[in-house]
Amino acid sequence: MGKEIGVTVKKSEDFSEWYTQTVIKSELADYAPVKGLIVLRPDGYSIWESIKSSLDKKFAATGHRNGFLPTLIPESLLTKEKDHFAGFNPEVFWVTKSGEGELGDRLALRPTSETLAYTLFSKWIRSWRDLPLKINFWNTALRAEIKATKPFLRTSEFLWQEGHTVHTNSEEAQKEVTDILELYKKTVEEELAIPVITGKKSEKEKFVGAVYTYTMESLMPDGKALQMGTSHFLGQNFSKPFELKYADKENIESYAWQTSWGVSWRLIGGMIMVHGDDKGLVLPPRVAPIQVVIIPIYYSDEDKEQIEKVSKEIEEKLKNAEIRVQVDNREELKPGFKFNEWEMKGIPLRIEIGPKDLEKNQVTFARRHNRQKDNQTITGLVERVVSELDKIHNDMFSDAKKILEDRTSEVNTYDEFKSELEKGRLIKAPICDNPKCEEEIKEETSADVRVITSDSDDTSSKCIKCSDQSTSRPLFARGY
RNA sequence: GGGAGCGUGGUCUAGCUUGGUAUGAUUCUGCGUUUGGGACGCAGAGGUCGCGCGUUCAAAUCUCGCCGCUCCCA
Incomplete structure (x- = not known):
């Protein structure tokens, strides 16, 4: 269910x-x-x-x-x-x-x-x-x-x-x-x-x-x-x-x-x-409506009181540092349900606070983008949350950038062009300045010229469509 | 729904009765003089006169139609 x-x-x-x-x-x-x-x-x-x-x-x-x-x-x-x-x-x-x-x-x-x-x-x-x-x-x-x-x-x-x-x-x-x-x-x-x-x-x-x-x-x-x-x-x-x-x-x-x-x-x-991933949203920290969600974990009433107090304190400190934070203290839901829900909503950083954590004066960080968890001492927590959010942003950006670069191909023939296109790639290919070629490519493959980058001049290749001398090497893809 | 009025440089307007090169102010541009609570002088720029048909040698001006805007009454 x-x-x-x-x-x-x-x-x-x-x-x-x-x-x-x-x-x-x-x-x-x-x-x-x-x-x-x-x-x-x-x-x-x-x-x-x-x-x-x-x-x-x-x-x-x-x-x-x-x-x-x-x-x-x-x-x-x-x-x-x-x-x-x-x-x-x-x-x-x-x-x-x-x-x-x-x-x-x-x-x-x-x-x-x-x-x-x-x-x-x-x-x-x-x-x-x-x-x-x-x-x-x-x-x-x-x-x-x-x-x-x-x-x-x-x-x-x-x-x-x-x-x-x-x-x-x-x-x-x-x-x-x-x-x-x-x-x-x-x-x-x-x-x-x-x-x-x-x-x-x-x-x-x-x-x-x-x-x-x-x-x-x-x-x-x-x-x-x-x-x-x-x-x-x-x-x-x-x-x-x-x-x-x-x-x-x-x-x-x-x-x-x-x-x-x-x-x-x-x-x-x-x-x-x-x-996003199979669990749903993954929000970049700087635009996330909630950047940090705190999940208190407890079994006894005794623990509950103590943990809610610490959660509240951490929430206050983070708020003062202008971090968008929320404690999820809904009593009718178990932690596992909350984990799943906040993951689907893409909240970048989850802080879990349980009795075992408190014994060691620490909390657990769970990062949404790479699902990594580790322990962090409560001392100096605010500073580490701030830098963690920055790090998450940077990781997300560099991961996405690597994927974009890996998925860019350079081809010289129409056959290569078509096969690369089927793999869902961004394709750099030479083309001449006859608008008919661009139109025919679009008709036949539904890919069009997405962007002509500033370094795309190329007059020494052959147009993938008509084999005439090329004028540039723009990026092609199917578009939204 | 009924009635009245008005459309002229970017803005405000004169001219229409009695047809004949579109008035003034302001704004705008340049130069000069000024500069402590909204300056001044000189030179210059800017208009299919709401749109269309008609009358006429000639229409901002007269006829008709249309469009737009404003106000009043219900």
Whole structure:
């Protein structure tokens, strides 16, 4: 019976089922009554808040400020930039009525805010002194997902942030694009312990309306790549249709240069997939809603009193050190049940305190990520918890990084490419600049160019598809 | 549901009755002078007059239709 409470499938055997069970049973999220929508429960939202707060600090430090935009966008605005609209149109939700009355202009539920934000920006910007303008919005976006939906990875409404900046010149805007990408990479690696590969998207995969798109990608255990964040150079593609002009020092009106960028709660999905195991979630310590759980173990009332007292003391000390800690003193449950439950919920560090421990003035540490247990003296415990949590983070990151590196292949022929792809690997392969080759590869193998890294120039090989001279050696994979 | 009013540079506006190169202020850019509680001078930039059809040699101005916004009454 106990087995049914936890995750009932192995991560390596039925990854998709494992993922869904882990999300739902660990109580991060639940399905909403509408298809394709999910509800974030407190543990899930807490992780999002950690990510948000880490990003907010970095955004503020680099001169960005937060604002808020409404959810409804008039059709006339959404259609102003043609490529952009054509790209999003298939998945836009439309509001056509208020009560029983028909609306004059249909209103879109924001699939993304470029068109609305830039209409406002053009009002706010008059002169070069108003630039750069750097604004970020924390909100949700709505995109009707036709394909199979999956919590955090593909849902019709998702939490995200979208940053939008306006600059007087192209160089400054392009620097913003790469600065933000670095900021994202740092956040994902340092908070979520997920290693990522950064670089450009191909012409085919870039953001609709952008000049180019930078991305950070990671490889998931099922061999699919996950796009974890994007940063777009918009050039003047939006400033022209939206009349986003400013008077320069010579009083000449010029179109501004723009960027936009975003990460979503997809990051949580990536975190679950990369770190989780057969027992469920494994949370990176810096975003874990509870970092340390204390389990008192006792048989007699005498022990109980003593152990609860010590547990409480340790909890207090850890709290004072700003560690998110909780004593699980539920009396109706045995320790073994609690171990399993907290393991499924992915709490990074468990401290067990029993009578045998107390005799030796020690406690037991049980680490979630590698299941290792050892004894620690109570003296100096706080310091050791702090450094242990750091060590867990570092271990999780380096383990994940090693896996990512081990699962990257380099090939030179299409046959090798296909066989490596079946093994679920990230593949570096030469390709020419004819977009048809990329398209045909995608049609035949459903793998696409995930990221073109900065060291990917290669003009001395043959394209795996057409055998013409290659132009680069990007990373391919099937994607989410 | 009924009624009234208004759409003119980024903003506020004049012009419409009586059709003829769109007014002023502010904002914005540059230079100079100023600088301890919202400065000043000079030079410059900025407008498909909400949209469309019509009348006319000519439409911001006249006719009609549409769109948007505001207010009042229920």
